[in-house]
Structure formats: C-alpha cells, structure tokens
Amino acid sequence: MKGQSLRFLKVATFVGFALLLVLPIWSVKYPPLTDYPNHLARAFILHHLNDPSYQFGRYYAADWGPNPYFLADFLTQVFQRFVGIYAAGRLLLTLCILSLPLSVAFFLRRANRGSEYLSLWAFVVAYNPNFLMGFMSFELSISLCFVVVGVWLDYMHTNQEKYWLLTLVLTTLLFLTHLGGFAMAGVILLLYTVLISGFGRRLLKTVLVFSPGAVLFLHAKLHGWTGRGLDYSGWAAIAKLHTMLVPFQEYTLAVKYITILGILITVAYFLWRRKYLRIQYVWIAVVVAIVTVHWIVPPKMYGDVAFIDYRFCIFAFLCSLAIPDFRGPRTLPIVLATAIFVIHIFQTGFYFASEQTHLSNIAKTFQYIPPNSLVLAYTAKGSVSWEKSDDLHFWGYGVIERGWITPRLFHQRALQPLQLRVPMYSDDDPLGEKLLKGEYTIDLVGKNYEYVWASNVSYLDPYLEKIADPLVSQGNLWIFRSKSFSGHPNSSTEDHLKTGYE
Numbered sequence: 001m002k003g004q005s006l007r008f009l010k011v012a013t014f015v016g017f018a019l020l021l022v023l024p025i026w027s028v029k030y031p032p033l034t035d036y037p038n039h040l041a042r043a044f045i046l047h048h049l050n051d052p053s054y055q056f057g058r059y060y061a062a063d064w065g066p067n068p069y070f071l072a073d074f075l076t077q078v079f080q081r082f083v084g085i086y087a088a089g090r091l092l093l094t095l096c097i098l099s100l101p102l103s104v105a106f107f108l109r110r111a112n113r114g115s116e117y118l119s120l121w122a123f124v125v126a127y128n129p130n131f132l133m134g135f136m137s138f139e140l141s142i143s144l145c146f147v148v149v150g151v152w153l154d155y156m157h158t159n160q161e162k163y164w165l166l167t168l169v170l171t172t173l174l175f176l177t178h179l180g181g182f183a184m185a186g187v188i189l190l191l192y193t194v195l196i197s198g199f200g201r202r203l204l205k206t207v208l209v210f211s212p213g214a215v216l217f218l219h220a221k222l223h224g225w226t227g228r229g230l231d232y233s234g235w236a237a238i239a240k241l242h243t244m245l246v247p248f249q250e251y252t253l254a255v256k257y258i259t260i261l262g263i264l265i266t267v268a269y270f271l272w273r274r275k276y277l278r279i280q281y282v283w284i285a286v287v288v289a290i291v292t293v294h295w296i297v298p299p300k301m302y303g304d305v306a307f308i309d310y311r312f313c314i315f316a317f318l319c320s321l322a323i324p325d326f327r328g329p330r331t332l333p334i335v336l337a338t339a340i341f342v343i344h345i346f347q348t349g350f351y352f353a354s355e356q357t358h359l360s361n362i363a364k365t366f367q368y369i370p371p372n373s374l375v376l377a378y379t380a381k382g383s384v385s386w387e388k389s390d391d392l393h394f395w396g397y398g399v400i401e402r403g404w405i406t407p408r409l410f411h412q413r414a415l416q417p418l419q420l421r422v423p424m425y426s427d428d429d430p431l432g433e434k435l436l437k438g439e440y441t442i443d444l445v446g447k448n449y450e451y452v453w454a455s456n457v458s459y460l461d462p463y464l465e466k467i468a469d470p471l472v473s474q475g476n477l478w479i480f481r482s483k484s485f486s487g488h489p490n491s492s493t494e495d496h497l498k499t500g501y502e
Contacts, residue, residue, distance in 0.1 A: 017123055017341070018098055024127075024349040025093045029086075030363070030397070032355040033093075034381075034389045035134030035410075037396030040089045042409050042418045043076040044400045047085070054403040055372045060411075061421040066216045069416050070176040072137040085400055096136050099143035100126050104318055107146040110153040111322035112280055117330060118321040120337035124259060125247045127348045128314055132250065132387040133307070141181025142314060144174045148185045149192075152209075156196060168209045175213030182217075184290065184315045186210055191289050195282050220414040239309065240295055247314040251351045251387065255343055262340045266333045276328030283322040290316040307386075355390055361474050362391060366398050368472045368479055369451050375404045376449040378432045378464075382456035382476060391477070395453045424448070432460045442467050443484070452480040 025031055045056045064070070072092060079088035105119035131139050148170045155163035175182045193206045248259040270277050294312040326333075369375060375398065381389035398404045407424035410416050420427065425448040426440055434440060436459075445452070446467030454464060455477045468480035 017101075017120075020342070020345050021097055021101075021123060021126055022094050023345065024352045025090055025097065027349065028352045028356055030356060030359040030390075030394075031090070031093060032352055032359065032388075032390030033132060033134035034386060034392050036089070036093075036136070036393070037134075038393040038408070038410050039072070039134060039136060039396075040076075040085060041396035041399035042411070042416065043073060043080065043088065044085045045409070046073065046418055047077060047080045055405060056403070057421075059405050059420065059422050059424070060409075061419050062417060063413065063419040064417045065414070066176060067220055067414055067417065068175055068177065068179045068182070068217070069137050071173065072140055072177070073417050092136060096131060096139040096143075097126050099140065103143040103146040103150075104321065107150040107153075107318075108322055110150045110157070111283065112325050114327070115322065115325060117334055118324075118337075120334065120341060121263075121321060122318060123341045124337060124344055125314065125317065127250055127344060128247050129249050129310055129387050130246075130307075130314065133310075133389075134393075135307075137178040138180050138311065141174060141178035142318075144170065144177055145181040145185045145188075145315065146318065148174055149188050152189050152192075152206075156193070156202070164205060164209070168212070171209045172212040172216070175216055179217070180311045182210075182213055184312070187289060187293065188286055188315075188319065191286055192282060195285055223414050243309040244291070244294065244313050246310050247317045249387070250344060251347055255347050258343060259340055262336050266336060269332050270324050270326050273326070273328045276326055278325040278327075280323050280325055283319055287316045287320045287323070290319065358475070359390065359394065362394050362477060363397060363401075365472050365474050365477065365479055366402050369398065369402060369404065369453075372403045372405065373450045374448065374485075375406045375451045375453055376426060376445060377406055377408045377453040378430065378455070378457045378460055379453070380431050380456040391455055394455075398453075432457055432463075435460065435463060446482045446484045447486045450482055450485045452482070454478045454480060 030037075045054075045060055046062055048054050049056050049060060049062060064074075075095070076088050076092050079091045083091070101119050101122035104122035105116045108116045108119055130142075148167060151163055151170060152167045154160075155167060171182070171185060174185055189206050189209070190203070193203050197203065245256065245260065248263075249256050290312055294309065294316070297308055297312075375395065377395045379392050379395070381392055393408075395404070395406070395408070399406065399409070407420060407427040408430055409418060411418045411420055413419060425444055426435070429435060429440075435442060435445075442463045443466075451471070452464055452468055454460060458476075461478075464478075464480050467484060468482045471479045471481045473479070
C-alpha cells in the first residue's frame with residue numbers, strides 16, 4: 001500500500017505541476033511569444049489554402065516534404081481538423097511545454113536511475129527564451145532529443161536491436177522537427193558511445209542512426225538552401241558568458257538570479273552531503289563538449305539557423321542533471337526546485353496577462369484594413385528584449401482574422417511547408433534594411449501593396465510618407481494606406497509567375 005500511495009502522490013504532483021505549467025498559455029487570448037503569430041498564420045493558410053472565403057490559393061502553395069520544420073506544422077494541421085486555429089496553436093504550445101519535463105524524466109531514468117526528481121528543473125526552465133521567442137519546432141526538438149538519448153541508452157544497456165531500430169526512427173523524426181535537436185543528439189550520442197564503448201561497432205551503429213537525417217539534410221540543402229548564406233558576427237567573450245545563462249532567463253533579472261542561486265545551493269548541498277553522492281563522469285564530458293561547441297561558434301548565425309548562441313546551453317544544463325547520483329535526503333533540493341518553479345510560473349503568468357491590453361489594442365487596428373488586402377509589414381523589436389518583442393509578428397493575427405496577403409510569412413524553401421505561388425515585391429526585408437540601401441524602390445512598394453504595417457520602424461517614415469497616407473496609429477505602430485496601389489495581379493500574370501516559380 002505504501003508503494004501505491006507513493007506512486008499516486010508522484011502522479012498527482014506531476015499533474016498539478018503540469019496544470020500550473022500550461023496555465024499561462026490557456027489563460028490569455030494572445031500568448032505573447034515573438035514568432036508565434038507568424039507560425040500560426042502559416043498553419044492557418046495551409047489549412048485554408050483552397051477555401052473560397054480567402055484568396056490564399058492565388059498567392060501561396062503548400063510545399064510539404066521531408067523538411068526540418070515538418071513535425072510542428074503537420075501537428076498543427078492535424079489539430080485544426082478538430083479545433084480552430086487558436087486552440088490548435090495552444091495544443092502545440094502545450095505539447096512543447098509539457099514534453100520537456102516528461103522527456104527529461106525519461107532520460108534521467110536511464111542515464112541516472114533514481115535522479116528523476118531532478119527533472120523538476122526542467123519545469124523551471126520550460127519557459128526559456130527559445131520558447132518565449134516562439135521557436136516551437138526547436139522546443140519540440142529539445143524534448144525529442146532527450147527521448148532519443150534515453151532510447152539509445154536502453155540500447156547501450158541491453159544491446160537489443162529493437163532499441164537501435166527505434167532510435168533510428170526517432171532520430172529521423174528529430175531531423176523532421178528541427179536541426180538544433182538533431183545536431184545536439186549527434187553530439188551526445190557519439191561522445192557517450194565513444195566514452196563507454198570506444199571506437200568500434202557500436203560507434204558505427206551510432207553513426208548509422210543519423211544517416212537518414214543526414215541524407216535528408218543534404219537533399220534539403222541542395223534543393224532549397226543553396227541561396228542561403230551563413231552570416232557570422234564577431235566572437236565576443238561577454239556575449240558567450242551572457243548566453244550561457246539563457247536557459248534561466250525569462251522576463252526579469254531577479255528571477256534569473258534566484259534560479260541560478262537555487263542551482264548553486266543545490267550543488268552546495270550535494271557536496272556538503274557528499275557521502276551520499278556519486279558522480280556520473282561521462283555526463284560531465286558530454287556537458288563540457290556541448291559548452292565547448294557553444295564557445296567555439298560565433299555569437300550569432302543567421303541564414304539557416306538564427307540565434308544559434310541561444311540554443312546550446314539548455315541542452316548542457318539538462319544533461320548536467322544526470323551528473324549527480326545523490327542517495328541522501330532530497331527534501332531540500334525538491335522544495336527548492338518547486339519553489340523556484342512556482343516563482344517562474346507566477347512571473348510568466350503575470351507577464352502574459354499584463355500584455356493582453358497592449359496586444360488587444362493592436363488587434364483593434366485590424367478593422368482599418370479590409371479582408372483579403374495585400375499588406376506589407378515592416379517591423380523591428382524596438383528597445384525591448386527579444387523575449388518581450390511580442391508585437392514583432394503580431395500582424396500574423398490579421399492573416400487569420402482578416403485573410404490578409406503578405407510575403408512576410410516564414411516560407412523558406414525546403415524548411416517551411418509554405419511557399420509563395422506568386423513572387424511578391426520586397427519579399428525578404430522585414431526591417432526595411434534593403435530599402436534603406438536602395439536595393440529596391442519605395443514607389444513599387446506603393447504600387448504592389450494596399451497597406452503597410454509599420455511597427456517600431458520610425459526610421460522608414462520619410463520613405464513611407466512618399467507613397468502612402470497614415471491611416472491609424474497605436475503606440476509605435478502605424479498603418480499606412482497606399483496612394484498608388486495598382487490592384488491584385490491579373491490571372492494571366494499570376495499563371496505566368498506560378499509556372500516560373502514552380
């Protein structure tokens with residue numbers, strides 16, 4: 001009976017934590033996640049591509065394939081078959097946020113049995129900056145990465161081929177989720193296998209589980225990313241130190257430092273009671289390898305993967321949870337992690353709720369742009385952090401609620417499953433940088449678009465005022481109406497462009 005009661009308590013505790021974890025997502029109309037509206041709008045268009053109520057089919061085409069954003073987009077389409085787009089988006093966010101502690105607990109049970117309670121720290125970092133910036137595919141890849149590692153550990157422990165085959169399948173699915181998780185799984189599995197089994201047959205089998213994903217990557221690179229460069233900014237130690245703390249960062253420095261202090265107290269407690277402590281040295285090596293990659297790669301890489309310096313250290317932190325094998329009293333580390341988790345949820349929930357007035361006021365401006373209009377969005381994050389730039393892609397809700405047509409949707413070939421059917425002017429210049437450099441003319445912007453959505457880009461006002469009249473403003477947002485819009489493309493032009501594009 002005691003064992004059953006303990007299991008019931010663990011399940012009840014997890015359910016309670018899970019409900020707290022998803023509460024911020026389901027308690028607001030507009031989750032203030034930076035890229036989220038853009039991804040949501042793409043999912044909406046894909047679902048309504050042939051809906052006669054919209055003009056999406058004239059401008060966009062589906063491009064489903066074995067691409068590294070496939071899983072999140074596919075799941076959102078599945079969810080939309082049963083619920084509306086807003087609920088579908090929240091279901092995906094819920095999957096992203098809940099799968100992290102579940103997958104870490106799954107991993108810890110195999111990497112360091114008995115330390116599953118440390119997955120409480122995965123609850124703490126669930127709302128990390130990658131999630132707050134709306135990187136849903138990447139968030140899913142973190143969780144799937146730890147599932148892959150856990151299944152591989154099953155193979156290493158049992159040598160049963162069924163686990164190798166399952167790892168092969170899951171690793172390929174991981175590629176179809178995001179390159180970040182796929183790459184980190186490669187680093188972890190290869191290093192762990194070398195350290196445990198050396199350079200032999202098992203290492204070869206480790207390489208083989210990544211071969212389907214590697215082939216798919218090569219195919220995608222050759223057929224879609226050949227025009228995308230890798231643009232690096234200079235390496236800087238301060239930037240590296242700052243981004244090492246990204247997993248613990250949310251909206252305030254106070255909560256960030258409370259989290260770090262809680263981790264340090266937990267480490268100090270383990271060392272103080274070290275007679276109960278054993279160290280899993282192989283996971284120290286894995287963590288060091290991931291952190292080394294973090295320090296080697298320049299701070300930012302745009303092109304195939306943006307904010308690359310934000311991506312590594314959360315893997316390092318979660319892997320580090322497998323290092324301490326502590327068999328002593330655990331009340332202090334459990335209570336500490338729980339308390340910090342509650343602080344994080346309170347902070348996140350408060351911020352989500354506090355942003356609703358601001359975002360709802362922006363949504364009220366949608367009424368000034370008619371349904372099915374051609375809208376060009378120029379948006380910058382302004383003076384706030386990326387995590388707080390929740391209005392950067394907010395125009396995406398206009399696509400959903402008003403059927404707007406815009407080239408600003410994420411549509412990179414061989415990456416996202418949405419493509420432009422008709423080439424659109426100023427396709428890839430959301431900040432207006434190319435306009436400032438004179439790479440295209442503002443006059444043709446006015447002829448190609450009925451409205452311009454300009455948020456935090458006051459530096460473009462002299463250009464926009466030449467071709468459009470200000471229609472309405474809301475904070476740092478201005479909506480302009482073109483003076484010289486020449487109308488939607490006619491069918492013959494559209495057919496010609498479609499043939500050339502495809």
